[in-house]
Amino acid sequence: MPRTRRRAGRDPVAIDDDATLHAMGYPRKLTRRFQAFDNFAISFTIINIISGIFSSFGFGMNAGGPRVLVFGWIGVSVMVLFVGAAMAEVASAYPTSGALYFSAGKLARRHKGAWSWFTGWLNFVGQVGGTAATGYAAATFVQAFLALQWTSYRPTAHQTVLITALIIVLQGLANTYTVRLVAVLNRISVWWLLIGLVVIVGALVVGPDEHRSASFVTHFVNNTGFTSGLYGGMLGLLVTSWTFTGFDGSFHMSEETVRATVNAPRGITRAIAWSAATGLVLMLALVYSIGDYTKVAGSAAPPVQILIDGLGTGGAKALLLIVIGAMLFCGLANLTSNTRQIFAFSRDGAMPGSRWWHSVSPRTRTPVKAVWLAVVCSLALVLPGWWSHTAFTAIVSVNVVGLFLAYAVPIFLRLRLGADFSPGPWHLGRWSRPIGVVAVIWVLLSSALFMLPQASPITVDSFNYAPIALAVVLVVATVWWFATARRRFQGPVSYGRPDEVAAMDLV
Template sequence: MGYPRKLTRRFRAFDNFAISFTIINIISGIFSSFGFGMAAGGPRVLVFGWIAVSVMVLFVGASMAEIASAYPTSGALYFSAGKLAKRHRGAWSWYTGWLNFVGQVGGTAATGYAAATFIQAFLAMQWPSYQVTEQRTVLITAAILLVQALANTYTVHLVAVMNRISVWWLLVGMVVIVVVLAVEPSHHQSASFVTHFVNDTGFTNALYGGMLGLLVTSWTFTGFDGSFHMSEETVRATVNAPRGIMRAIGYSAVTGLILMLALVYAIRDYDKEAGAAAPPVQILVDALGTSTAKVLLLIVIGAMLFCGLANMTSNTRQIFAFSRDGAMPGSRWWHSVSPRTRTPVKAVWLAAACSLVLVIPGWWSHTAFTAVVSVNVVGLFLSYAVPIFLRLRLDDFQPGPWHLGRWGKMVGRVAVTWIVISSVLFMLPHASPITATSFNYAPIALAVVLLIATVWWFASARRRFQGPVSYGRPDEVAAMDLI
């Protein structure tokens, strides 16, 4: 790919799969967004929307996997965009990289904040006198980011071990939650309950309300580009990285559907639980009692913490690669690698600091924080769409060992179409009446990011950034390898 090796290849096939599976994290995604789905479509959209969106995400993942096999680098999406573009390679690479960077940072921040919210819910259940405040949520999030940064500072081997543990935590945890919800409650909803439709979004158009409910699944299925970003640290990356992407999406789709059904059928008092501060927690309490609910809540919190750790790892590799090509302020700092641990330590702390900056508005306003981190999904999926779109325009695309053959362009067209639709949904109003507290600030936040990137591009970046840098011929690059 034109770069000297600075990172060690310690990730095996399972490790590469584990990072995307952990970032997707069905437990974290479903529990953090289930309440929104209860209002936007109810069980019908939660269950059947999960199936439909999972299929669409498989199309996106397959297209990304094909590109990952051809360009297995830490730069992932922005690198492949620069290579696949016919013209203006620097610009395509620039915008893809910044969309991916903002989406990655937003994901790390959002996961940490969600974990902090559920930690406070547990503390309030354990000690009724405990007062849940926005300030404490921010402080707990900061502590979580600190611990995750410390874990990522040490060797790639440690991160790989943590991700292996996280896979089993997710799978065993999911089985425990599902079995307890299936066996323990005295009664469940009838089989036909999955067709129950609810529209409490405030919008009179039921179709619009149901379409908004698809965001529950879209929010969950983010971050599977983590396998792509870890390519330079994965053995046989041209095969194991694309397989990691596809396995992570496929296994998450199946296990997530099982977990979704378990929660839906455990609902007792729909209106009461949908109106609770944390609807899935209230469902657990009503169905199982406080003691059992607290145990299951610990499983959920653990899953969220593992998810944040993997998010930060992926985020760090994107920063490392983007800086390696001189696309970030202080690039010399951020692409340096510790000689002792062979990890981009400075990039780790930049990822943690940027995530904390996004969390800070939550000190004063939960709405402001939600608006900023909404860019996570839009930024990530738009960065997914760009290289797929460019691959569709390229007649002489050279695939890697893992490819879709003659189905490549058809799959890519479906993937780009779905990304456009889901991105529009994320930027439309999510509740009515539209007020300062219910307004969806995501399009404004995204516009600000794109405006800054555009001004920066035309002011100076276009003269010095021409896309991915090549350090020389393969033999010259091999002679530069630092490990």
Template sequence: MMAFANLVWGVEPTPQTTFLLFIALIVVHGLLNTFGVNIVSLLSNVSAWWHIVGVLVIVGALWIMPTQHQDVGWTFTHWYNGTGWSFGPYVFLMGLLMAQYTYTGYDASAHVAEETKNASIAAPKGIVMSVVISIIGGWILLFSITAAIQDGSDKGIAGLLGSQTGLPPAQIFLDALNNPTMAKFLLFIVCGAQFFCGMASVTANSRMSYAFSRDNAIPGSRIWAKVNKRTGTPTNSIWLCVVLSIILTTPALFNTTAYLAVTSVAVIGLYIAYVTPVFLRRLDKSFVPGPWNLGRWSAVVGWIAVVWVVLIIILFVLPPVNPITIDTFNYAPVAVVVVALLSIVLWFAYGKRDFMASSVEAEHLTLAPEKLLEE
């Protein structure tokens, strides 16, 4: 979005301007989520079509308008190493991290399951289909953007990385289309997609904190578990997530390294959370699958997921660039240890005593199956 603001209004993409834009956007996302489920549902439907049509428009423009493209061989095999490391396999593994970072958020279907019709089928299907569609659409989009790079030399790629817009793809649009107006339009499509993703993130995050609060899993649960009678939304949880997001992003104003450590922990934490139930499911032979599942592929996919997450967690804590200095050091391992220790301390000091104690959810989960069916 800063690239769009730079091209349209001449806003310089600095940490300060980026932070202010972030605050404005997340407050808007908080307001949208506060107004009610119907608005979020409508915008979610718009978001789905926006992403599909938007990708088609961007891909079409990048193949029709440029006067030249990189060939398939260059697009798939050209190697640019900006890490400072000379060991090729290690550099390749570091390159996986950006792709891995983007494959998050598909758990949102689970977080809004209570607000979904036929959730036992719709929620898991939504998780799987979001990944499948992202793979296909994302691959086509990335291939098109990469092939549209006009100067494929190392100097040309370095120029993209140092673009005044602050965003290499924005510079690719400008160079390839040779039409500033069209480039701005494509960036507008990208900004719209980012806006909808941000809205969905606040929705999923607030529902997750609300669910934890119902189980007395976080401090101040009584406050965050309240539902606004007028809007039917967990308003307190929504704004808790908004405020905490702003606090966690604040280090970016002063130190990019600290901010990257926070985001790395977020990704590592997400994948640990994703794979833990998968791992436990594989160990529990008495587990009864839901009405929509992967059938005989469940075990294969499950164990592949476990092994893959272990691999990428290791990658996320390794130093991505060389030389290693106080500014380039990967502080994610330190942050992960701090978060883990804090979680353990809070569990024994607070959570072990209060988690699911005297809560409606706890009582619900202890009911016999026939009682659940009667409900």
């Protein structure tokens, strides 16, 4: 169990947040308005079980069916909790907005700049891809709602891109204003998710005339086109993995969180645990409400078809509004996390135009320019969808792989450091190493799954572009590193001694 302990004159819990930040070499520029619940809320909202399950449920129906949807959810949730716990231990030791790339630079014995550089760019690309993909999913469900409301409405790729762009810009505007507003919206999002879950599950329990038998959870389906049932079932595990991304958001909000050395790691682990429990309830409700399996699995949006079959068009439309709201909150929180990573990465001089992106608005105390860089980058990823959905999928496919590889790097480096690692107040004690080992192994296995073919026959439209997208990111980052970056970026920088950086505080 995580616990606290005293280390060499250090108060294990009541550590001064500013003193901790100053000891890491940074002045305080951001406002600390996130309490423990707010920090939990951002990761819980980004994970977003309603958004994740509704977006990927159809894939799971064809890749393993109910058996993998339900039991795969349980197994993968446990593995993700291992990853989250190992990350949380690192977050307690290095509670900064830089999060993964900062801790990678600090934990590496050699080549600190390189470890930090590649971790930071994987994290950046993964988060930008996540913002774009979440906005696109929300736009898709908005159009599903419009098609139910007006039968003459025909969704098009152009409309999806335009709605996605509008959503991302509105989320950028929300992030432009104060941290207090973002915190309030994230609190609302938690209750939206929890109350929405109760409403959706309650409707699926009461509404349909018939439900599947208890044994239906063992039903196995392999419609992936591959003859191997084992391979098809393993692909189904991706449903849960797709959902459980973005919990590094609590880590990125450390510099705006009160008692961050404790509340940030708790935010990570609690968000995963609550998402695992509530997501299982939603998954079971959807699985037991499936009517005609072939009809539902073959529909454009299987969860929507389940709602229509069980509750009628009126009921489906009402619940779709809950789903769309959850997706909008998810994108908002994802953009917030992305912005803080850009702010911190720029503060250390790792991005072109760093001087711009780490500046903070004197009025709102938020990194406004970083917000709009994140918005522009996300819109750039969405734009290819104007011509081809396949092109859009290829570009954002690096989202999950990039994020989980970025998660694994500081955990791996912490393992290599061994007894030389100085944990923060929240740590895993003697369980630290075994949990870290399991976390790294799981990330490697799940990343391999993400890059394997996911449908047969393999065509231009069904090809999995994640390996190509990841290779492009790594090649660009590598060329850039050896060409110029290694001479100007040596990893996280220090702005001076604690007393010197304290004098630079802007808040």
